[in-house]
Amino acid sequence: MTGLLGPAEIRELAARLGVTPTKKLGQNFVHDPNTVRRIVATAGLTADDVVLEVGPGLGSLTLGLLSAAAHVHAVEIDPVLAGTLPETAKAAGADPGRLTVHQADALRVTAAEVGAPGPTALVANLPYNVAVPVVLHLLAELPGLRHGLVMVQKEVADRLVAGPGSKTYGIPSVKLAWYAAARSAGRVPPNVFWPVPNVDSGLVAFTRREPPRGDVDRRRVFAVVDAAFAQRRKTLRAALAGWAGGADRAAAALVAAGVDPGARGESLTVQQFAAIAASATMGTPAAE
Template identity: 80%
Template sequence: MTGLLGPAEIRDLAGRLAVAPTKRLGQNFVHDPNTVRRIVAAAELPAAAVVLEVGPGLGSLTLGLLDHVRHLHVVEIDPVLAAALPGTVADRGGDLGRLTVHQADALRITGAALGAPAPDALVANLPYNVAVPVVLHLLAELPSLRRGLVMVQKEVADRLVAGPGSRTYGIPSVKLAWYAAARTAGRVPPSVFWPVPNVDSGLVAFTCREPPLVVATESERALRQRVFAVVDAAFAQRRKTLRAALAGWAGGPARAEEVLVAAGIDARARGEELTVAQFAAIAAAAPIVTTTAE
């Protein structure tokens, strides 16, 4: 059984490495073993899971995951922390054969860089300042991912799991919904971190699924880019109707209304009312309208 890190071990390790948590990298280290156990349990990982962890820091969650996975890839941007992690794992009785450390930026990591075995789950305490871009990048880059559990700022967690019509529903909600069904998996208090953040954290669990729209003649990436362009345009002006909000994207209000009618969407609706499938229908309708108009 791999030994976990408590508050004293975290501070001692940071002192030996001369590491001071920085806001620039969004570093808040978990020092509570019970919180680590809770995260691992909430991830519901099968024994054969290959997990990707982003931002392992001093290794609290890494140590908790190692006993529950077939293999663990960790991506750490800080070279000092990345270099120290294998030693920490060895000192705490962890199986180094299950661990691959990648000193890299999670916003730029690729499936090829991770190598085999390909991760099928994402479990991470994500830096607050890049949480949403990291999740969306990894889901786009790693089609092998089937599930995930991420800890993010509570406000961000609320946005990620929000549904149409909710006050917090927006671009992160829709874009995550393209890839997966998401749900809230709990709240985490500031007291379990060092340094202590001034906000609560939230756990978001997700299960990946097929995109809501598939076009045989178009790649998933190209289709996703078109759908996300519609989403970005719709939420750029939240209080406007779709006819007005999509005018710039479609080439004018009248053109936007034609596309919306073709997609079966009320032109007077607003972006915060639509599901990801409806956004996909709008994107799919655009080339059809263009063709008929010409």
């Protein structure tokens, strides 16, 4: 594996660049080589994979990914960090031709901006404050992403992998399930980061699959999901009234989909949400 960055190298590099991690950008840099090795191994990358990394920061994970994949696209919003990454990779012995750095916001980056070769895997230490919308945006924008492993706040990881009936099951769980099968891939302690966060992190692995239904638009399904969890203690008949154009219309759509109008959103699978969207005649598409 390409030479990795330890705590001393991370701090020296940050000092040389005049970089101070900021909460605004959700910057917590991994400085433990063993954690990097663990993430790369757990990601299950092949020599043919093209990795999309979000928020590479000082490059600790990037160096590990360059040793395991054919190419790495690194999306970094901080211009100083983005400009330094190729130099860091070269100094560590990596082939700079296998790294493309995009100084961009991952919440807005497009497939055209990423370009070729097209990413097949998402592996990233995601900023806590934007982790869920980033994952959902990239899965929607880059259909070539077949699998991935993301490190997020443990609480967020639990939500992403939760199943129906769980207290942590909600909008992130259902929307990720639209795109992929997800599972927990372990816990990451705070002391492997600089600065040290006040929460544990968790690894979430996912494998893309076909959407539950091909006859209904994703945005229509997500509108149902958003409405169902907006007031999660309400029955679906009541929660979906605004979306469907009235409680009676919501009940009719639910019955047509084979769902009890007295049920709550937390008990439904993504397949059932898709069935409700397909059976309804009204609804307003939601954002990702």
